[in-house]
Each structure stands twice: as C-alpha cells, then as structure tokens.
Amino acid sequence: MGPHPAVAAIRLAVRRVLHDVLTEHRIRTTGRTDEHPLVLVACSGGADSMALASALAFESRKLAVRAGGITVDHGLQDGSDLRATEVAGRMAALGLDPVEAVAVTVGSASMVGAHGASYAGGERRVGPEAAARDARYAALDDAAERHGADAVLLGHTRDDQAETVLLGLARGSGIRSLSGMAAVSGAARRYRRPFLQLDRQTVRKACVAQELAVWDDPHNTDPAYTRSRLRHEGLPALEKALGKGVIEALARTAQLSRDDADALDSWAADAEASVRDETGRLECAKLFGLPPAVRRRILRRAVIAEGAPAGSLFARHIEEVDRLITGWRGQGAINLPGRVEARRQGGRLVIRQG
Numbered sequence: 001m002g003p004h005p006a007v008a009a010i011r012l013a014v015r016r017v018l019h020d021v022l023t024e025h026r027i028r029t030t031g032r033t034d035e036h037p038l039v040l041v042a043c044s045g046g047a048d049s050m051a052l053a054s055a056l057a058f059e060s061r062k063l064a065v066r067a068g069g070i071t072v073d074h075g076l077q078d079g080s081d082l083r084a085t086e087v088a089g090r091m092a093a094l095g096l097d098p099v100e101a102v103a104v105t106v107g108s109a110s111m112v113g114a115h116g117a118s119y120a121g122g123e124r125r126v127g128p129e130a131a132a133r134d135a136r137y138a139a140l141d142d143a144a145e146r147h148g149a150d151a152v153l154l155g156h157t158r159d160d161q162a163e164t165v166l167l168g169l170a171r172g173s174g175i176r177s178l179s180g181m182a183a184v185s186g187a188a189r190r191y192r193r194p195f196l197q198l199d200r201q202t203v204r205k206a207c208v209a210q211e212l213a214v215w216d217d218p219h220n221t222d223p224a225y226t227r228s229r230l231r232h233e234g235l236p237a238l239e240k241a242l243g244k245g246v247i248e249a250l251a252r253t254a255q256l257s258r259d260d261a262d263a264l265d266s267w268a269a270d271a272e273a274s275v276r277d278e279t280g281r282l283e284c285a286k287l288f289g290l291p292p293a294v295r296r297r298i299l300r301r302a303v304i305a306e307g308a309p310a311g312s313l314f315a316r317h318i319e320e321v322d323r324l325i326t327g328w329r330g331q332g333a334i335n336l337p338g339r340v341e342a343r344r345q346g347g348r349l350v351i352r353q354g
Helices: 005-029 047-060 080-093 128-147 158-171 200-209 226-242 246-275 284-288 292-305 315-326
Strands: 038-042 066-073 099-103 110-112 124-126 151-153 334-336 340-345 348-353
Touching (some): 005 047, 005 200, 038 047, 038 128, 047 066, 047 080, 047 200, 066 080, 080 099, 099 128, 128 151, 158 200, 158 226, 158 246, 246 292, 284 292, 284 315, 284 348, 292 315, 292 348, 315 334
Parallel strands (some): 038 151
Antiparallel strands (some): 110 124
C-alpha cells in the first residue's frame, strides 16, 4: 500500500525540485568535486514547513543529496527560543543534518529611506511583518553561506501565493507585484518553493497522515497583521461572493503575470541601449517613442543604477520621472529615494545622486 495521497503529493513536489538542484550542481561542478549538494529547509515548525522537512528527509535518502534544516527564532514571543530548539530537534529526528536554530533581532516598524535615513518623499514603511521577513532571509542567507548549501527550500503554498497577489493588487504597484512569489528566486537561484502548486489543506493532511507534530503561530490568526486579516476575512469573503476557485485563479494569475513581466523586462533590457546617446545619457525623444510599460522599466532600472533602493522606489516615483518625458512643461528636478534626482536637460534625462 502506497503513502497517503497528500504525502505522495508533497514528496513528488520536493523530488522535482531536488532533481533540478542536482542537475544544476552537476553542471556547475563538472570534473571538480564528487561532493553531494546540500539542500536546507527553512522550518518554523508550522504545518507547511514541517511537511516540507519530512518530504526533503524522505526524498534526499533516495538521491545524491545531503539534507539539513534551519529554524529562525525571531524573538517576538515568549518562549520562542525553546520552541526553536524543539523544532530543531524535530528536524534532527527526521534525519536532517546539519540542523541549526538561529536567533535574530527584528527591528521595530519605522519610516526609512536610503541607508536608514528618514526624509520626505522617499520613505518606505517597514512594518513588523516586513521587518521579520527581512531578518529571516538575512539569517537564511547567512546559514546557506556558512554551510555551503546549494538551495534553501521554503514552504509557501498556493494559498500563500493567492494572498501575495491580493496584497500586490491592493498596493497598486504593477504587474510585477501581481506575479507573486517565484518558484525559484534569490542569488544563484538559492530559494526554491516546491509547494506553490499545492493548497494548504493538502499540506496539512500530509502532516496528519505522518503524525507530524506542528506548531500554529498565533501571529497567523492575529488581526493586527495584514496577511492574517486577508487570510481569515478577505479571502473567505471573496470565495463567498465569487464562489470556490478564487485561490486557484489568483495563483494562475500570478504565473501569467510573471510570464508577462519577464517578457517586458527582457524587452526593456534590449531597448535600453537604443535610447542612450554616445555619452550614455537617456534621450527623451527616443524614450517617448517606446511603449509606456517598456519605457518605465528603463527608467526604473536607470534610477536604481544611480543608487535608489529598489524597495523604496514606488510606481508614483517612476510616474513623476516619466512625466519629464511625456508631460514636459519645464518642471524642475524630481527628488527620489536614495538622494537621487532626475531632471530633463537639453533633451536628455539626467539621473544622478545629489
């Protein structure tokens, strides 16, 4: 008798990712090493990540892959250090090695600009969710470097993807935000999300079928957090109004949006050289002739290249720069995050850090 269907589903999803990691590792290290690649799982102890840890442990034994785990203690709740130790013990019991519990310090919510400085017009709100996420990824990056890991697996599900799409839609920040989370992301394709095609219910069933102990983070049901409100109030309301299938449709929208965004990014990268003069400055007349979506991507790339932090650069900033091209009436310089300014001068767009 085979495994429970939910268990089979999570194992298949992880197996596919491990095959990709192995293939990339062999291409990268041909003739240089026989060492098997190390794959880490980021595990909070919740159902999604415990299911992922169990599938990684099972599949790695059948492949030429070493498997380990990292749990991050954000220090945001009483007893979080003890819980992190418990989670590390559960991963070790699954056969993962190395296993590590890492403590981080999460900054408080604030308004920050470039290099942490506060200033008008270029600030970005860093709330508790974003601050915890930044600290977590920094810890995972550090752990991957220390252990020499080829990849870090993350337990995001199709439900998480749907929530991410809705949050991007609410921000009104363009097609890239609607593309949600990539199956592969990060420097050197470090982060992998095997469960993006699986729903949260399937992953939970896999935990029950394997009798895995899981921990439900109370923050996930705390209405103080935007994603929690969306999960427990927003999405159920949408499904009540529109019928079942909303989550699947939103996840499908993410993939379609990602394909479109990637194509537009590629177009913009190819077109950029054609709108610069011999000194490398952007020519406004040539920019004007491009489709708006392509032109704005070129502008965004140019502003970031001059020092504007990508996370602080919003659509409204790029729209203001774009008006120097499409709505020119002699207006002055546009102040941007990172002390960057953009001005039109002699038919050229001059972008520099002031």
